[in-house]
Amino acid sequence: MTGQDAPLAPTSGVGGTQSTSGAEAFTSGELQTIVAARSLSGKRSCFIGVGRPSTAALLARMLHNPRLVLVYESGTIGAKPYHVPLSIGDGELAETADLVVSVPEMFNYWIGPGRVQVAFLAAAQVDPRANLNSTVIGDYEHPGTRLPGAGGAPEIATGCDEVVVIVPHSRRTFVEKLDFRTTSGDRTTLVITDLGVLEPIDGELTLTTLHPGVTVEQVLQDTGWELGVLDKLGVSAAPSAEELEALRELVAR
Amino acid sequence: MSVAELVSLAEAIERTVKDGDSVALEGFTHLIPFAAGHEVLRQGRHELELIRMTPDILYDQMIGVGAARKLVFSYGGNPGVGSLHRFRDAIEHNWPHAIAVEEHSHAGMANRYVAGASKLPFAVMRGYTGTDLVAHTRVKPITCPFTGEQLTAVPALNPDVAIVHAQEADRDGNVQLWGIPGVQKEAVLAAERAVVTVERIVETLEPRPGGVVIPGWVIDYVAEAPGGSQPSYALGITERDNDFYREWDVISRDREQFLAWMNTHVLSAVSA
Numbered sequence: 001m002t003g004q005d006a007p008l009a010p011t012s013g014v015g016g017t018q019s020t021s022g023a024e025a026f027t028s029g030e031l032q033t034i035v036a037a038r039s040l041s042g043k044r045s046c047f048i049g050v051g052r053p054s055t056a057a058l059l060a061r062m063l064h065n066p067r068l069v070l071v072y073e074s075g076t077i078g079a080k081p082y083h084v085p086l087s088i089g090d091g092e093l094a095e096t097a098d099l100v101v102s103v104p105e106m107f108n109y110w111i112g113p114g115r116v117q118v119a120f121l122a123a124a125q126v127d128p129r130a131n132l133n134s135t136v137i138g139d140y141e142h143p144g145t146r147l148p149g150a151g152g153a154p155e156i157a158t159g160c161d162e163v164v165v166i167v168p169h170s171r172r173t174f175v176e177k178l179d180f181r182t183t184s185g186d187r188t189t190l191v192i193t194d195l196g197v198l199e200p201i202d203g204e205l206t207l208t209t210l211h212p213g214v215t216v217e218q219v220l221q222d223t224g225w226e227l228g229v230l231d232k233l234g235v236s237a238a239p240s241a242e243e244l245e246a247l248r249e250l251v252a253r
Numbered sequence: 254m255s256v257a258e259l260v261s262l263a264e265a266i267e268r269t270v271k272d273g274d275s276v277a278l279e280g281f282t283h284l285i286p287f288a289a290g291h292e293v294l295r296q297g298r299h300e301l302e303l304i305r306m307t308p309d310i311l312y313d314q315m316i317g318v319g320a321a322r323k324l325v326f327s328y329g330g331n332p333g334v335g336s337l338h339r340f341r342d343a344i345e346h347n348w349p350h351a352i353a354v355e356e357h358s359h360a361g362m363a364n365r366y367v368a369g370a371s372k373l374p375f376a377v378m379r380g381y382t383g384t385d386l387v388a389h390t391r392v393k394p395i396t397c398p399f400t401g402e403q404l405t406a407v408p409a410l411n412p413d414v415a416i417v418h419a420q421e422a423d424r425d426g427n428v429q430l431w432g433i434p435g436v437q438k439e440a441v442l443a444a445e446r447a448v449v450t451v452e453r454i455v456e457t458l459e460p461r462p463g464g465v466v467i468p469g470w471v472i473d474y475v476a477e478a479p480g481g482s483q484p485s486y487a488l489g490i491t492e493r494d495n496d497f498y499r500e501w502d503v504i505s506r507d508r509e510q511f512l513a514w515m516n517t518h519v520l521s522a523v524s525a
Contacts, residue, residue, distance in 0.1 A: 050333045073359065074282050074433050086495045087332035089282020091488050094432045100463050102434045103281055103306065104367045107360035112379055131383070135356075140389055146344040148330030148337075151307075154384045155360040184383025 026239050028194035030247055031211050034239045036120070036166055036192050037063060037247075045069035046118040047111070047156055053120035053166050055084050055250065062246050071116050073152045075101045083253045107152065111159040119160035121153055121183065122167055125175050128204050128225055130165060130185025132157075133178040140180060153183040162189045169193035169222045176225040195219050197236065201228065209234040257426025257472040262450060262481075265474035266292045269446045273322075274413040275302035277444065278311060280485060281435030282332055286418040287311050288481035289450050291519045293416075294318055304412050306362045306436060307332070310484070310501050313339040314519065316352060317511055323353040325410075327362045334498050338505040348508065357390055361407045366436045368409035369443025375406045415444030418482045419467070420490055422451040423458050426469030431461040432488030438465055441472065450478035452490045 029052070036056035040046055041064050048057045048070060058081065061068050070079045074088040078098030085093055094100050101110070110116060123132035124147050134153060138144030157163050165188055167173050191198040196219055197209035206228040207219055216229055239247075260268070270276060270293050278286045278293075290311045293301075302323040303312055309332055315321055317339030329340045342348045357365065360380050368376035381392050382405075395406040417437040419430035428449045430437065441447040449472050458466065469475070481487075484494035504514050 075435070076433065085333070086498070087282050087493070089332065089433055089485075089493070090495075091283075091432065091486060091493060094283070094488055100433060102363075102438070102465075103359065103436045104363040104439060107363050108367075108378070112360070135385075140385075143345060146329075146341045149326065149328050149356050150358045150384065150386060151328035151330075152359040154358045154382070154386065155378075155380045158379070158382055181383070181385045186383060 024239075024241060024244055026244055028211065030244065031236065031239060032166070032192060032194045033059065033247060034243050035197065035211070035236050036164065037243075039164055039190055039192065040065055040068055040118065043068060044117045045071060045115070046120060047071045047073070047116045047160055048120045049073070049122065050085060050088055051122070053122065055247070056166070057120065058084060058250055059243075059247055062250065063243060069098075071110065073106065075103060075106050077101065077110065084250060107155055111152070111156055114159055114161060116160050118162045118164060119156045120164050120166055121157065123165065123183070124173065125178050126165060126167055126173055126191060126205075127175060127178045127185070130188035130191060130200055130205055131178055131181045132165065132183040132185065133180045135180040135182045137179050150182050157183045157187060161187065163187045164189060165191040167191065167193055169195040169219065171222055171224045174223040174225070195222065198227075201230070204228060206230055207233065209236055211236045212238050255470060257449070257469040257475045259422075259424065259426060259454065260474050260476055262288060262292050262476040262478050263296070265289075265448045265450075265476040266296055269414050269448050269473060270296070270298050272298055273300045275304055276414045276416065277304040277410075277412040277440045278416045279305060279435060279437050279440040280418060280482065281307055281433060283433040283435060283485060284418045284430060284437065284482050284487055285309065285311055285485035286416050286450055286481060287483060287485065288478040289416045289418070289448065290315060291522070294320055294519060295522070304410065306359055308340060309337065310498065313337040313501070313505055314515060316340055316343050317349070317505065318515055318520070319349040321352050323355065325355045327357045327359045331498060331502060333495075334502050336502075338502070339511060342508070355390060356386065357392075357407070358384070358386065361392065362410070363436055363439075365407050365410035366439035366443050368407070369411045370439045373409060375408050377404050377406055379404060381405045410443055412440070412444045414446045414448065415440040416448045416450070417441060418450045418478070418487065420452050420487050421455050421458060422449065422469075422475045423455055426472050426475040427458055428467045428469070428472065428475065429458045429461060429464050431464040434463075434465045438467055441467055447472045448474045448476065450476050450481045452479055452481065452487050453477065
């Protein structure tokens with residue numbers, strides 16, 4: 001998912017990498033991670049997978065929510081890793097966790113009853129109602145692309161109060177009709193992409209916030225359906241020097 | 254009650270795994286029984302129904318050499334890296350042959366093991382709501398007899414053989430594992446026959462924080478296999494080889510390269 005992040009200018013739509021007026025340049029991926037980290041402000045606990053969601057949650061703990069409880073599917077609750085883990089089973093997660101539980105306990109005692117507040121999820125496809133596909137592209141019996149499958153997502157998405165989806169913004173991802181509905185979008189509160197933020201309004205995802213330097217046209221062009229746009233469209237704050245510094249230090253560990 | 258027999262890895266596999274068996278080599282991102290899985294392949298077992306929540310590199314290898322007729326799973330990816338190319342090639346292109354697939358969610362698989370370990374016919378859970386999985390797998394709606402709530406029943410999972418890896422066993426075959434416990438205890442208790450490979454045999458098991466003990470009298474064979482979960486890891490003894498998980502993405506992409514690698518590193522290796 002990384003590596004294709006376009007450089008964004010912090011203050012204008014020209015998209016250059018040069019910093020302007022003293023602010024540092026940043027990539028669209030860095031901004032996506034920082035916006036995801038901000039969404040955890042004031043939250044109690046968050047269920048996370050690897051990759052950008054994990055980076056965002058660690059960043060939230062570093063910057064503004066040191067008591068945020070990180071829950072990984074592998075059974076580690078209250079993990080406090082120093083490094084961004086490669087896998088959800090990295091030893092550092094178990095060694096730093098408040099408790100380590102079996103998989104049945106994780107789903108039956110912790111996820112199912114709603115003890116974890118927020119879930120970060122990713123997917124290959126997102127539809128207008130924020131349902132997710134992580135199973136197949138094409139026909140189920142004869143798929144063009146076999147994806148990894150559901151994992152914990154179906155029950156995480158119905159167990160946690162708030163689901164935050166973190167995906168790249170493209171027509172391949174944002175499709176009118178999913179090839180397979182793996183996970184319900186009923187509890188999705190935010191979809192954070194590298195271009196902006198979508199939120200459900202009357203059940204349908206709507207563009208509510210643009211990242212700086214991104215245009216509405218760009219988002220519409222990269223969305224596979226006629227996306228609604230909020231009248232009072234917000235703009236994400238450019239990363240502060242503190243946010244960028246912390247993120248880069250975290251990734252470099 | 255009998256105690257587990259301490260035997261060599263080759264003997265443990267020879268005595269438990271037959272062609273056509275349903276076999277669960279469990280381990281949830283930790284303590285993955287690679288050495289035992291490789292021994293199954295060296296002994297030429299095939300037509301296996303492979304069961305595992307998170308088929309990762311080991312099952313990619315077993316599927317890629319054609320040892321599986323069916324896969325029962327909930328997440329088939331290379332954790333933190335991406336696709337399992339042999340798993341994908343089998344499903345997308347029937348290479349080296351077609352495999353049947355039965356897939357669940359993690360919560361569903363976990364509860365299936367719990368039912369299996371409990372020797373109950375099914376487990377009940379809230380789940381599989383709002384997912385197309387229901388139409389493609391074995392779950393049924395069930396009404397709570399006390400409240401009338403609509404719940405989901407998942408069938409018990411009782412593999413012919415469970416194989417797991419742990420840190421230590423004593424000479425009576427009592428096993429202790431610590432760190433991420435996954436579903437290993439449930440898999441052992443659910444299965445008809447159980448094999449545990451361990452990093453080391455010790456005189457006495459010492460209590461460990463978060464340690465899970467599986468008594469020798471529910472295990473058939475214990476075999477010493479130091480480093481037996483590499484490139485996965487055994488917390489406190491070996492480290493996860495993250496580089497290998499990334500390398501596997503390259504090795505496994507190409508059929509010929511994959512087969513050459515398997516021949517050199519697994520199939521022609523001398524068994525432990």
